[in-house]
Amino acid sequence: MSTMTLGGSDLDASWFLILGAILFIIGATGVLVRRNPLVILICIELMLNAVNLTLIVFSRQLQNLEGQLFALMSMTVAAAEAVVGLAILVDIFHVREVEDIDELSEMKG
Amino acid sequence: MAIAIFLIAAVMAVAGAIGVVAFQQPIRSVLSLVVVMLALSILFLLLSAQFVFVVQIIVYAGAVMVLFLFVIALFGPARELAKTQLRFQSWLAGVFVFVLLVLIWTMLQGIQYRQPERADLGVFGTVQSIAVGLFTTYLYPFELTSILLLVAAIGAIYLSRKKIDEPEGGPVDGLRSATGTGGEPPPSFKT
Numbered sequence: 297m298s299t300m301t302l303g304g305s306d307l308d309a310s311w312f313l314i315l316g317a318i319l320f321i322i323g324a325t326g327v328l329v330r331r332n333p334l335v336i337l338i339c340i341e342l343m344l345n346a347v348n349l350t351l352i353v354f355s356r357q358l359q360n361l362e363g364q365l366f367a368l369m370s371m372t373v374a375a376a377e378a379v380v381g382l383a384i385l386v387d388i389f390h391v392r393e394v395e396d397i398d399e400l401s402e403m404k405g
Numbered sequence: 406m407a408i409a410i411f412l413i414a415a416v417m418a419v420a421g422a423i424g425v426v427a428f429q430q431p432i433r434s435v436l437s438l439v440v441v442m443l444a445l446s447i448l449f450l451l452l453s454a455q456f457v458f459v460v461q462i463i464v465y466a467g468a469v470m471v472l473f474l475f476v477i478a479l480f481g482p483a484r485e486l487a488k489t490q491l492r493f494q495s496w497l498a499g500v501f502v503f504v505l506l507v508l509i510w511t512m513l514q515g516i517q518y519r520q521p522e523r524a525d526l527g528v529f530g531t532v533q534s535i536a537v538g539l540f541t542t543y544l545y546p547f548e549l550t551s552i553l554l555l556v557a558a559i560g561a562i563y564l565s566r567k568k569i570d571e572p573e574g575g576p577v578d579g580l581r582s583a584t585g586t587g588g589e590p591p592p593s594f595k596t
Binding site: 319323324334337339345373374386 | 441451454472477495510518519534553
C-alpha cells in the first residue's frame with residue numbers, strides 16, 4: 297500500500313516517517329533540556345530538517361512535486377531564521393555573557 | 406541495496422541527532438548537526454529529490470553551519486553548567502517527549518495513503534521539473550521568498566551593526582583605555 301520502489305527494492309514510506317518523527321522528537325528534547333541559546337537554535341534547525349524529510353517522503357510517495365517545492369521554501373525560511381536568530385544572539389553577547397537562556401528574562405514582566 | 410543505504414543513513418542521522426543534544430560543547434553539537442544533514446541528504450537522494458539534495462548540502466551543511474561556526478568562533482566555547490538546570494526540567498522534558506512520541510505514533514498509524522499520481526519518475530525531482538514548478542505555479546511564493554531573504558539580511562545587518570552613537574559600552578571603553586586618552590593615568594606617573 298505505502299511501499300515505494302527505490303533503487304530496485306521496496307521500502308515502506310512509514311520507515312522514513314518514523315525516522316523523521318524520531319529526529320523531530322530528539323530536537324524537541326534538546327530545545328527543552330539544553331540551556332545554551334546557541335544549542336537551542338541548533339536543535340530548532342534539527343527539527344526543521346526532520347520536517348523537510350517528512351515533506352520529501354510524502355512527495356515521493358504521492359509522486360507529486362509540490363512537497364519538494366515546499367521543502368525548498370522551508371529551507372529558505374530556516375536559513376532566514378538562523379540568520380536573524382544568530383544576529384540577535386551576537387547582539388546580546390556583545391552586552392554580556394549568557395550561559396543560560398533563563399538569564400534573559402527581563403521582559404517577562 | 407536501497408534498504409542498506411537507508412539503514413546506514415538512518416543510523417547516522419539518529420546518532421548525530423543524539424550527539425547534538427548530548428554534547429556539552431556547542432561546537433561539537435554543530436559538527437553533529439552537519440553529520441545529520443549529510444545523512445538526510447543521502448535519504449533525499451534515495452527519495453529521488455536530486456535538487457533538494459544539492460540545496461541541502463550547499464545551503465545547510467555549507468552556509469548555515471558555517472554561520473553557526475563563525476558565531477562560536479567569535480564568542481568562544483561556553484560550557485554548559487549543570488547546576489543551572491531547573492529542578493524538574495529533565496522529568497518534565499521526559500514526560501513531554503513521551504507524550505509527543507505517542508501522539509506522532511498514533512498519527513502515523515492513521516495515515517491514509519492515497520494512490521500515487523503516476524508522475525514520470527525519470528524526470529521526478531530534477532532541476533528542470535523543480536524549476537517548472539517554481540516559475541509557473543508557485544511564482545508568487547518564490548518571489549515572496551526573495552523578499553523574506555532581503556528582510557532577513559537587512560535585519561541581521563541592523564542587529565549586528567556598531568553602535569557609534571552610544572557613549573557607553575564595552576568596546577568603546579576598551580578603545581579609550583587602550584589609546585590612553587581618558588580615565589586614570591597609570592600609577593607610575595603619579596610621582
